[in-house]
Amino acid sequence: MPSPAEHGLPGERPAPTFAARVENAVSIGLLVGMALLPILEIVGRRVWRTGIPGSSSLVQHATLWIGLLGGAIAARDDRLLSIGHLVDRFREPYRRSLSAFVAAVSAAVSLLLAGSGLQLVRAEWRDTHFIVPFLPLWVAEGVIPAGFALIAWRLVRRAHGGVWTRAAGAIGAIAGVAFASSNLILGGVPFAAAVVTLLLAVVLGAPLFVALGGLAVLFFRHEDVPLAAISAEIYRIVTSPTLPTIPLFGFAGYVLTMGNVSRRLVRFFRAIVGWMPGGIAVVTVLVCTFFTTFTGASGVTIVALGGILLPALLVERYPERFSLGLLTSSGSLGLLFPPCLPVILYAVVAGIAVDQMFLGGFLPGILLSLIMAGWAVRGGVQAGARRSSFSWKELGAAAWEAKWDLLLPVIVLVGIFGGIATAVEAAAMTVLYAIGAEVFIHRDAGFRRLLSEAGTETSRLVGGFLLLLAAATGLTGYMVDAGVPQAVFEWVRSTIDSRFTFLLILNVFLLLVGAFMHIFSAIVIVVPIIAPLAVAFGVHPVHLGIIFLANLELGFLMPPVGMNLFMSAYRFEKPFGEVCRAVLPFLLLLLGGVLAITYIPWLTTALLQK
Incomplete structure (x- = not known):
């Protein structure tokens, strides 16, 4: 049976570390800013007959940030949606081995999505656009590679079995990235093996975004299409005007x-x-x-x-x-x-x-x-x-x-x-x-407790869901092109x-x-x-x-x-x-x-x- 954590429900957790408190505070600040800017926009239209320049664009890009940061928070707290933790039903030492396998596949997909985001940022760096004055677009897009890289690290760290399991997961993730990035994936048999490996990891407990994002990566690589196309689709849908x-x-x-x-x-x-x-x-x-x-x-x-x-x-x-x-x-x-x-x-x-x-x-x-x-x-x-x-x-x-x-x-x-x-x-x-x-x-x-708890829960919920949305959007983009x-x-x-x-x-x-x-x-x-x-x-x-x-x-x-x-x-x-x-x-x-x-x-x- 799925645990409450798997469905985004509050449960007992240890006291957050300093890094966790910083992440929570940033996510809460983003949510508060997203709430205040539209209100100021309404006031500006009524009082000064004009809104706040760039406010809508800032709110839309804050959604991108809250999505990737919230996804990292959800990964940190083991709240990413999955079909279940089947790996937990195995006995040792199989449990450790399977946990390392799931972590390796999940982290490899996350790193490949991070690489896709990095390609998008590099392209934008060469042809700079601005969201508002002094805020280049590539800075906002930078959360895509940074967020997926952080998620990859946390998926490895949460692997069951201690330091050796995590080390095996990290090595496996690097090997998976190297394999998917090579021309071997263009072949029929290696491609099919990669798909089976991905689906097996998801059945064992990998997050659902890994299945969707992984399939997108494999299909794009199989067709020899640059992975930057995935991040471009992610950016387009997550920064849409209504999504905030x-x-x-x-x-x-x-x-x-x-x-x-x-x-x-x-x-x-x-x-x-x-x-x-x-x-x-x-x-x-x-x-x-x-x-x-x-x-x-x-x-x-x-x-x-x-x-x-x-x-x-x-x-x-x-x-x-x-x-x-x-x-x-x-x-x-x-x-x-x-x-x-x-x-x-x-x-x-x-x-x-x-x-x-x-x-x-x-x-x-x-x-x-x-x-x-x-x-x-x-x-x-x-x-x-x-x-x-x-x-x-x-x-x-x-x-x-x-x-x-x-x-x-x-x-x-x-x-x-x-x-x-x-x-x-x-x-x-x-x-x-x-x-x-x-x-x-x-x-x-109290105001502080309300913002802290409600804001953090919202970040986990929105992050987990927007990761699904982002990964599914990349897969949908491939299906449309195909x-x-x-x-x-x-x-x-x-x-x-x-x-x-x-x-x-x-x-x-x-x-x-x-x-x-x-x-x-x-x-x-x-x-x-x-x-x-x-x-x-x-x-x-x-x-x-x-x-x-x-x-x-x-x-x-x-x-x-x-x-x-x-x-x-x-x-x-x-x-x-x-x-x-x-x-x-x-x-x-x-x-x-x-x-x-x-x-x-x-x-x-x-x-x-x-």
Whole structure:
């Protein structure tokens, strides 16, 4: 079973070293700067009729820095996403040998990506451009080779077995770099052997970015294409204008997680619907939806709210299996609402306006939440669950206590759709608002502790995900150059002649993708392939995006490797098979909702027509 660290969840760690504290401080400073600059931009437009020159470019390049630095922090803390640590199941001395092998392959790929970045920096050095006066572009790009080199060092240092294992890993990494850099890789047999070696390392526990980045390196080398093309693609996607919203909204989500927002929301929603049949179950659906919308991570929702909501459900006489299934399934709700991170990433990759994706996901998100709430009511009636009497006094007190938390979605929606701020500026407003509410109003945490813990957690999350994005972008660039999307396009057009059939096959395919692939990786790898197909079959681009995200949301619950299943088993200390059985009815219900979203385009496009 994956550990909490593998999914970016807080755990107990030793006291940080001086170097770690410096890295954390730099990453927090970058996040704070990314939040302040857009606010100053808004003020400048209102007061001086002009913004701050170069502020948008600075924020975009800060995203590149927070991505690579955060990736190094995630590697330092063993928080890079992998499919599992299979190597830990072997006995000594095999465990040490396999650990050295995994470290060698992982570090070799990281060093090759660092070399790719160095080629890009050298090219920019010869033809200097400036981000803002006195800040050359090559300085900003320098974080790519530096970040991957640091990651390589840390992947070797974390190898199990002591100094000899690490030495073997380092030697193996150097040998791997030499092999991949030589002309031997151009041959068929050495190339195939390199691919098998890479995939074996990933199965044993190498981070997922190693698989994606390694395949990109091998394919480019096999075609004798300069590796600088990979870093050029990484730079292009990570510095895109909308991507800074991801670290900013992620920062706001972790600020909320550290406070008592979950307790306040539970009290508020219970005051509204606690009188209904299945009241506390409906509260579970609503709170999980609200929470996931801002954290962007359903696993975090399960861990953060499980300790509050599962005992509450059991006390109200709900069966344990029903309660377990409801909490596990509700953890993925909220992924279609603004400002959830996967919606933003999809918009970036597909080239769609973020506000259009937010509008398109609103009604489908409500549909899925209503389906879950309706089943929760039915469960409450069957269980004979207790209900609390409605009280205007309690509702008023709960609303007053949670008023600052409930205003957060209003800030995002009014800021973006009211024309007051861009998506990045709305994200910055959300960060400052969340910090102000938690520190100065609710006083749940001190300012320094809040920035330190929430900022570091955000850096780990964003770094781990942006490494996946960066590596997948390089692989996607190769597939586009090799004509893979076009080949798939031609095959589908010649095989499928019905829009209905195409959508059905798309649903099955995306459910499998969602079960086996992290949502961020899936967006970057799969979207460039299916987007042209959908256009050919007359599917609206926003509708395709919502179909995509809704299916991947459901993939979190798909056995055998749906992430929410593992997280629930970990959080509630239940056997994995028991969690799967508990989730099955909810999985079938949500599947019906996903099919409705797929075959009723109006649910997605209705608000777009306004």
